[in-house]
Amino acid sequence: MSQSFTLRANERGNEKILSTGPTASYVGGHPDAFVTRRSSFNFHDYQSGRPGFGKIRVFGDETFNHPGCSYSMHRHHNFIIAAFVLSGTLTHLNTLGDNDELKAGDFYAFSAGSGGLHEELNLHAEPMQAIYLWMLPNQLLAPPSFQMGHFDRVASMNRITPLLGDQAGAIPVPQDARVSRLVSDAPNTFVYRPRSPAHGVYAFVLEGEMRCDGTLLGTRDSRGVWAADEIVCQTGASETDVLFVETVLQ
């Protein structure tokens, strides 16, 4: 018997993190810059949002406002951190890679492992919007890695397209998890089949409307489904853009 939850857009955690005051060393770009974060998953008692889903511990819908808005250079270990840029320009400085500029459709996966530093920065007046996803690794202190990719929405139209994971064309991550994206331009039915009964899927509607496993979702609504052989998704008439995050559970 399949199990599920629905998380509506306005039920997500809601934070505004200023570049002044107590968070001044966390968020750069003072005095006007601020980050807004709507969290589907975060560390629950520690930050707002649900506790997590399988190996996915953070899923945040973030906007960097005002030129200079940034997460100041900081160190990570262990977590696999992915960012999917939706709009604007993310300048990403990373000790494992070059200094890169990511625009809409670009994404990166940074497996911090035994350690690396990075900084995320919006240099421009146009807000930068990105989905941030953190997952637990399957090993501690593994060799760190950093890779970038690009989602071509035109070439990928009406096809669930792998972005992260072990499928062809995806950036590999050291975890039994995968992220795919679907853009549909007309009413269509898509079936997502989890890898096994031990895997669950979290579908997040970036834009548009989709009936997912029987529940109608609008922009920034989401649904988690597990113990299901397949998840039937029906997209609406206008352009629909969805992220699917699959993870082993436990």
Added chain:
Amino acid sequence: MTTDALKVWLCLGCGFSYDEAMGLPEHGIAAGTRWADIPEDWCCPDCGTPKSRFEMVEIGYAAGQPSLALAA
């Protein structure tokens, strides 16, 4: 004094991992120091996240990584 296996604790702010078996000698925490015996006002040495925002994890080390912790 518990005889449970020594554990690893992960900082939820940044992913820094504290291994009870290894301690943090450079920060004055001897090898073998249990999480419960670290002062409550201790913070992550990498990001300042409070001790209360760490989580115990049972994830094995990658090959070649030093680990004095016995396998569970």
